Amino acid sequence: MSILINKDTHVIVVGMTGREGANHTKAMREFGTKVVAGVTPGKGGQTHEGLPIYNSVGEAVSNHQVDASIIFVPPAGAADAVLESAHAGVPLVILITEGVPTVDMMKAVQEVKALDHASREEGGKGVRLIGGNCPGLISSGECKIGIMPNSIYAQKGRIGLISRSGTLTYEAGKLLQLAGLGTSTTVGIGGDPVIGTTFADVLPLFEADPDTDAIVVIGEIGGADEEAAAEYIKHNMKKPVVAFISGRSAPAGKRMGHAGAIIMGNVGTPESKLAAFKDANVPVADTMPEIIELVKKVLNK
């Protein structure tokens, strides 16, 4: 088992004929992901790596089973691509693109949530957006819809991983693998200020997943997503959670690469995040390797 995706998930790649789209389509297929088609407006009818290319997501959906789409569209068209997938009825949309204007994301996220609500009201599957500016998600040994290095996620483990940072996701994945623990599903939620899915949205899925024993949350300075996650854990989670917060020594007011990693006034400080996790009984690792020690500790309880 896994959350959100598994070996039977059928995926389309929006922007498959671009450089990034092409490279990662190849890597996803090598991992074992069932990529069924690509979408590039104006290139419909062509084939790429033996896969059909369509002019629109709608065309791809009417010709194939599509459970998820991954988007490699440049920033100016990225939010539009999200809405195209969502309106075509794709239940899981993953936006990899970095540098999408925040106002575009605000509008897209709001519309996707409305579509999700409407779909569920009618008994449908709903729509979930993950990202943007994220590495995607990967269920070890089963399916990757993202850009992570394949090698770390070959073996299935029993730890769920949620992270705002791409590289730290790999780092944690590698450490968990070396420790013989491994990951069940890894979800990179993205480093932008406005994203489709937050920690608190993913936590209940892991709580309900019989193949996940503990969850690692990798947060960073800025925003209050970690605080919201802690609040959720405190009231709803039975499974143990371990946290890590990146950028604890970053100065206030400076943007540290991620547009969301900025301390504004007294919001998003490491102190408020640490306090929230403490209040929820979530141990916080001081360093990445300490995550492993803490995971082992909570599993032995």
Next chain:
Amino acid sequence: MKLHEYQGKEILRQFGVNVQDGKVAYTPDEVRTIAREYGQPVVVKAQVHVGGRGKAGGVKFSPTIDKAFENAEKILGMDIKGLTVNKVLVTKAVDIDAGVEYYVGMIVDRNVQSFTLMASAEGGVEIEEVAAATPEKIIHHRVDPVTGLRPYEAREVAIKAGFKGNLNKIADMMVKMSKAALERDAVLVEINPLFIDADGTPLALDTKFEIDDNAMYRHQDLLSWRETEAEHPLEIEAAKYGFAYVKLDNGNVGVLGNGAGIVMTSLDVVNRAGAKPANFLDIGGGAKAEIVYNAVKLVSKDSDVKAIFINIFGGITRADEVAKGVIQALNEGILTKPVRMRIAGTAETEAKALLAEVNSPLIQMYPDMFQAAEAAAADANKADSNTAGDKK
């Protein structure tokens, strides 16, 4: 992109917000001419991209034309937090006692996945101070990004915040500010103080306006407002290479890595190792040797940097490309400071082989990020204590 007060006011004026009259001047003589034209007390305000201008003496009330000239002489050329003032905004002075000062602002708010409108009857002071001391005095309201702020919502917020004055005019002003924020892709807009005169009419006395860098492509008309002299010279060079780079104060270890998260963590690790990071540099994903070479070159130019810590977890980025870039910098004589690296992931073995071949004490690889950071911290601190010794 941060805008100056006069630029932010210009945008708000375009959206119909009632903004205090003012003109920009570059010399005391120009200030005198503007003051004469206004024929009333004026305020001379430094235009620099830092907060706390008032406290630094960069904002001066000028009751006479001569005083305006005098104040301009003091403010122009002044240094505020490392930036030189080369222009001032001259505005008509307002009799603050004849009205009230409020705060309104809009900010991108991760927690509501949209803008939050903030309003407070505590105007004229730093809103962060109000937020810290009396958070209940700030009213928060999520703005729908599709419809924007509606007049009835603005009125409700104004009432909750305890605003006195012409409610319809104040609400209309807030709606226009919201429109400006959404259409101009603001990250932050503040009107502080928002002055309400004896008739109850709102007037924007000061503004902060920052635009989302990711959206600059659709605000080409504002590109001429970008001032590179307000940025650190190395930040300008970094922007040319497309790096996310931040110069940090009082640091001695140059820090670079692939990805914002790993670089942030690298800063933390350098701090733990007892040194101070001198910068944040993200080379991005999939960097080739040339990019790494440029990154090393850039960080080496910073005289604060005494040692360089490179932290790479290769996914799309290949470790051997990173090694090649560092070696190129060494061969060209650019690299004169020790580089302590931790490179894991894709092509790690090839990278190790390349570095073994070069066999330079300046470049060393370590099995984990802590050892590499500790080595860089030790080198940097040693270099610093040596220079401190030379000065004695």
